[in-house]
Amino acid sequence: MIRKGVPLPPTVYPLAKGRVWAMLAGSLLFVTLGTVLLVAHSTVRMTVAGGLAVVFFGFCSVLIGRRLLRGRPELVLDDAGLEHVTLGRFGWDEIAAVRIREQRVRHTTQRFIELVLRAPDAYLARAPRLVRRTASVNARLGFGPANMATNTLPVPPEEVLDAMRRHCPGLVVQR
Numbered sequence: 001m002i003r004k005g006v007p008l009p010p011t012v013y014p015l016a017k018g019r020v021w022a023m024l025a026g027s028l029l030f031v032t033l034g035t036v037l038l039v040a041h042s043t044v045r046m047t048v049a050g051g052l053a054v055v056f057f058g059f060c061s062v063l064i065g066r067r068l069l070r071g072r073p074e075l076v077l078d079d080a081g082l083e084h085v086t087l088g089r090f091g092w093d094e095i096a097a098v099r100i101r102e103q104r105v106r107h108t109t110q111r112f113i114e115l116v117l118r119a120p121d122a123y124l125a126r127a128p129r130l131v132r133r134t135a136s137v138n139a140r141l142g143f144g145p146a147n148m149a150t151n152t153l154p155v156p157p158e159e160v161l162d163a164m165r166r167h168c169p170g171l172v173v174q175r
Contacts, residue, residue: 010078011163015067015085016154023151024064030057067152074152075160077167087115087131087146094118097172098164100150100157101143113157115146116174 034053037046067085076083081091097116102109117123124132124145135145150157165171 007079008167010076012073013075013153013155015074016152017068019151020064020068024061024068027057027061027064031061077163079167084148086128087148088128090115092168092171097174098161099174103141111150111157112147113150113160114144116144117146120145
């Protein structure tokens with residue numbers, strides 16, 4: 001948006017490193033517990049559970065570690081659109097609306113910012129491989145393909161939506 005002939009400077013959200021370090025520590029803890037199950041238990045069920053824990057949480061640890069080492073901003077908003085570290089670049093004209101969504105799992109709730117896309121199939125054709133692989137799971141849960149987890153952002157999702165509206169005043173925010 002241009003105000004008094006000057007474009008609005010980009011809004012940059014860095015990675016919430018404290019939270020992400022805690023996520024890495026949790027993943028490594030589960031890798032350790034999985035290893036204990038592999039080594040200390042002789043039942044097939046415990047061996048399988050340990051192996052799955054090591055593989056899954058090991059993969060999570062690698063992904064989290066890469067994000068910590070990369071040093072890129074988590075989210076950048078500008079007058080042309082937004083760029084998310086995992087989802088990629090979107091022009092404002094690609095986004096029909098944004099909304100805050102919640103997914104409840106047992107005793108915790110995970111909040112997301114969902115980008116409601118005008119052409120989700122066109123996005124999936126250019127999306128990163130991990131996004132393409134999780135798109136069908138997201139669809140079964142009632143989500144679109146472009147969802148930003150808010151636990152890696154240093155501010156609440158409502159603040160991000162306000163910044164989005166500053167850069168794109170016509171953006172539809174669904175409640």
